[in-house]
Each structure stands twice: as structure tokens, then as C-alpha cells.
Amino acid sequence: MTTNSLHSIAAWRGRPGPSGIPSICTAHPMVIEAAMRATLPTALPLLIEATCNQVNQDGGYTGMTPADFRRFVEDIAARTGFPLARLILGGDHLGPNPWKHLPADQAMAKAEVMIRDYAAAGFTKLHLDCSMGCLGEPVALDDAETSARAARLAAMAEAARPKDGIPPVYIIGTEVPVPGGALEEIEGLEVTGPEAALTTFAVHRDAFAAAGLADAFSRVIGLVVQPGVEFGNHNVVDFDPEGAAALCAALPAMPGLVYEAHSTDYQTRDALHALVQDGFAILKVGPGLTFALREAFYGLDAIAEELFPGRRVQTLRAAMEGVMLAAPKNWDKYYHGTDAERALQRHFSYSDRIRYYWPEPAAVQAVTALFDLLGDRDLPETLIGQYLGGLYPDVRAGRLPPRARDLALAAVDRVTQDYIAACVD
Incomplete structure (x- = not known):
């Protein structure tokens, strides 16, 4: 069994080579081709991610299932000369969001099928996001219910992944706008508090343990938090390292984890570098491309x-x-x-x-x-x-x-x- 190359990402800063990785979140073929051409001469693997709204068993807005998306990306790699061994496919915001208009039992059943299909298609980085309420539920769920549902999806992914393939790594945490973007203009942001980050980690650890998924939790590599970066229709909120200092100081208490920063689009190169150096080792970008x-x-x-x-x-x-x-x-x-x-x-x-x-x-x-x-x-x-x-x-x-x-x-x-x-x- 081959080790997932992202499994050790928390240790990348302490050794020669890359300290983090861009996450290319798009289904546009020219963007994917450009990302392959840019990454090819570097020491980085290429992480390409699809979201739950973009790619799912119903086709999403691209009309592609996870297996379709894999073939789509691999065809571009073949034309571009990008080696498949350096390609990592990820699924973002995997959970009930596309079906949250349905009762929770129906929405979660659909989410189980979706993550099963992602895992079976060989996607090896899976972001579990069950934070949103479904029909008749609060808009945002509490940590206990969110983590229990995440563990339920992880169990499905573990059962569906190819046994001779690369074991998936998982991302937990959801302190970002819903997939697709915020409905309001962005005026100010509240950085995730260190206590909230530590609690998210702990409740997910306990939920995975209760579900008999300790091995899967050992492959949780990242926590999605809000570092204070976002963009609205007309403005960009830039990263302020001082504002995120307390959050960054909490990271060593979660061994083996890095932070995943969503909505880093339109940040300056210096701001992106500061994010990586502060432990936000996975930088999501999509609309900016x-x-x-x-x-x-x-x-x-x-x-x-x-x-x-x-x-x-x-x-x-x-x-x-x-x-x-x-x-x-x-x-x-x-x-x-x-x-x-x-x-x-x-x-x-x-x-x-x-x-x-x-x-x-x-x-x-x-x-x-x-x-x-x-x-x-x-x-x-x-x-x-x-x-x-x-x-x-x-x-x-x-x-x-x-x-x-x-x-x-x-x-x-x-x-x-x-x-x-x-x-x-």
C-alpha cells in the first residue's frame, strides 16, 4: 500500500522542499492545463479539487460524476505531459450541501453516495463538511452533530476506497462560507478562535473513535479555519498575520495537522507566503484563476x-x-x-x-x-x-x-x- 504524499504535510516546513501546496479548485480545462504546465518544473505535486456542487453522482453543475472528473483531468494530463504519479485529486465540502433542501436523512443518504463515488474513483483528499442544517434544522449545526455526520461519511469513504490504492487523507472543519460563495458583501471577518479550532479537532477525534475509525482519523491532516481572508464582489480582505497569531499558536497542540485556508483568491504573493509560513499549508484557489x-x-x-x-x-x-x-x-x-x-x-x-x-x-x-x-x-x-x-x-x-x-x-x-x-x- 502506497503512502499518501499529503500524509506528512505537517512536517514539510521542517525539511528541504515545499512548505505547502496550492489547491486548484476548478473544472475549467484551460485552468487545469495552465496549472499543470506551471507545476511541472517544480518539486510540488499538483492538487486539483472538485466541490460537491460541481461534481457529484447527479452531475453537479459540470455534468460530471467523480469518475468522469478523474478521466477529464487525466486526459488533460496526457495532452500536457503531466505525470499521473504527481497528480492528487481532492473533493471539497463533501456533505449534504447540494441536498440541504431535503430532510436530513435523505440529504445524508445522498451525501453518502457522493463520498462513496469520490473514494471509489480514487480521490485521495476528502474534505468532510456536514456543518449545514437540512430541512427543518438550524442553518448551522453544533459541533457534536457535525462531527458525527462527518464520521458517518468517513466510514463510507473507507469502505469504498480501492483496497490496493492510496489511502485517502481527510480535512475537517468548516469555518468558511458555504461552497459557491457568501450571499453578502464582505465587510469584516472574525478569525477562528484557538479554542474553537481545538474543540473542532477534539470532537471529530471522539466521533471517529466512537465510530471505530481511529485509523481513518490518523489520516486527518488538515483543519479548515478562518484566517481572516476572503473576497466579496468588489473587495478583498487581506491576510493579517497579527490577527491570526493566536490561532497559529494553537496548531502545535494538534500534532500532524496543518490549517487549510479557503478563499485565498486575490491575496498578494507576500500574503500567501505568510499564510504558508504560519501553518496554513493548503491554499485553496478557484475563482481567482x-x-x-x-x-x-x-x-x-x-x-x-x-x-x-x-x-x-x-x-x-x-x-x-x-x-x-x-x-x-x-x-x-x-x-x-x-x-x-x-x-x-x-x-x-x-x-x-x-x-x-x-x-x-x-x-x-x-x-x-x-x-x-x-x-x-x-x-x-x-x-x-x-x-x-x-x-x-x-x-x-x-x-x-x-x-x-x-x-x-x-x-x-x-x-x-x-x-x-x-x-x-
Whole structure:
């Protein structure tokens, strides 16, 4: 039986090599490809995660089951030349959240099927999140019920995992907004208190023991806490090491564990490095990557209109506006203000809820039309400077080919490099 490479992550800071790992939370093929290309020359494994809303037995918003997602990622790895031995697949917020509108017994039965499918498909990093109330329950459950339900899901994962495969590691704790993002603007955050972190650890340890899952609990490697980082539609809350000092001081009392930081999107490279050095060794990023890709798409969209005005039925941006207006459920309750303000948020919000729409057939068609129009030709440096200014220096220096696909991948690579630099000193 092979050891999970993340099992020893708590000891990484004390030895040569990486001190942490980025967690790439996306199902966009170009983001995954860019992350593979960025990670390949480093000493890091590549951790790619799917969420419960994104991938589940019912298809999620991507239409993929866990087995589908594994094949999807492995196909990209084959095209990119990324070795499967360095690939780690994770499941995020695995629990009843997609079905919380149902009574708890039904929602948990669905969650059991989901985590069974994740484990059976060879996902080896599993975040157990049963903190949300179901139909008729409080919005947030107490620690005892949350941990008991988490242990129930861990038992299912242990029973379903391939016996000759890599044993999964587990993440516990849920002190973050629900998967999909917060409904409100972010004005301030309360950092998780050290007592709360220690209590979460203790109640889960006891719940696992009561369920006969001591071996599974020995593979709990991380605790999700709120370090004081988040983003809203228009703003980013930056990491303040002083504000998280007490929380960080509690980590040695939980041997073998690191903290997992969610919503680290849009943090500066220095802030990401500080998070890793303070024990937040797993850095989740998702919307920040698709936001960068959308920026590149829209820059290329503008370049296409300069070079080939009127050659398409509509621009990519116009197509995406139509796609989002036709199916508002993924943005309507999250974006507020006047019609003009909501229109701006649909395309440019940090929450990047446009990411839910890229798999839609009309969106795929519009992106394909854009790239077909631009083809493999070299785009004018002056237009790259105008519409993709952040990439201009590398184009000007000859480090980056001035072609559409290379530019889009490079936009994601720039963000990914911040995470790699934070984790590899």
C-alpha cells in the first residue's frame, strides 16, 4: 500500500522542499492545463479539487460524476505531459450541501453516495463538511452533530476506497462560507478562535473513535479555519498575520495537522507566503484563476474586434451576457444594486460567478469562435499592451508568444506562480 504524499504535510516546513501546496479548485480545462504546465518544473505535486456542487453522482453543475472528473483531468494530463504519479485529486465540502433542501436523512443518504463515488474513483483528499442544517434544522449545526455526520461519511469513504490504492487523507472543519460563495458583501471577518479550532479537532477525534475509525482519523491532516481572508464582489480582505497569531499558536497542540485556508483568491504573493509560513499549508484557489482567464478572454475579445470588426455574430462578452441572463440562478441572489451595477458584477465581480457558465453550449461556441478567428497568428504587441497589459512585458521580451491560446494560458500561469512561490521557498 502506497503512502499518501499529503500524509506528512505537517512536517514539510521542517525539511528541504515545499512548505505547502496550492489547491486548484476548478473544472475549467484551460485552468487545469495552465496549472499543470506551471507545476511541472517544480518539486510540488499538483492538487486539483472538485466541490460537491460541481461534481457529484447527479452531475453537479459540470455534468460530471467523480469518475468522469478523474478521466477529464487525466486526459488533460496526457495532452500536457503531466505525470499521473504527481497528480492528487481532492473533493471539497463533501456533505449534504447540494441536498440541504431535503430532510436530513435523505440529504445524508445522498451525501453518502457522493463520498462513496469520490473514494471509489480514487480521490485521495476528502474534505468532510456536514456543518449545514437540512430541512427543518438550524442553518448551522453544533459541533457534536457535525462531527458525527462527518464520521458517518468517513466510514463510507473507507469502505469504498480501492483496497490496493492510496489511502485517502481527510480535512475537517468548516469555518468558511458555504461552497459557491457568501450571499453578502464582505465587510469584516472574525478569525477562528484557538479554542474553537481545538474543540473542532477534539470532537471529530471522539466521533471517529466512537465510530471505530481511529485509523481513518490518523489520516486527518488538515483543519479548515478562518484566517481572516476572503473576497466579496468588489473587495478583498487581506491576510493579517497579527490577527491570526493566536490561532497559529494553537496548531502545535494538534500534532500532524496543518490549517487549510479557503478563499485565498486575490491575496498578494507576500500574503500567501505568510499564510504558508504560519501553518496554513493548503491554499485553496478557484475563482481567482477563472477570473484571470476571463480577463484574458475579454482582452482577446477586444483584440478580435479591433482586427476583425463585424466578423462574428456577436462578441464573447455579449454572448456571455445572454447566457447568464437566460439562466440567472447562479448569480441572481448574489449580486445586488441597480440593473447597471448587477450587469457589471455579472462580468467583473471577484466572486466570478460567470465561471458556472463556461460549460454551457452557447458559451463554448462563443469561446471557440473567438479562438478560431484569432487562430495561431501573432497578435500585434500594441493591442496586447492595450487589452492584456499584464502580459505585455513577457511578450515584449520574447518570453511569451503573442498568440491567443498562449496568452490565455499565461494569464492563469501568472496567478498560479504566486501560489507556487508561496509554497516553495
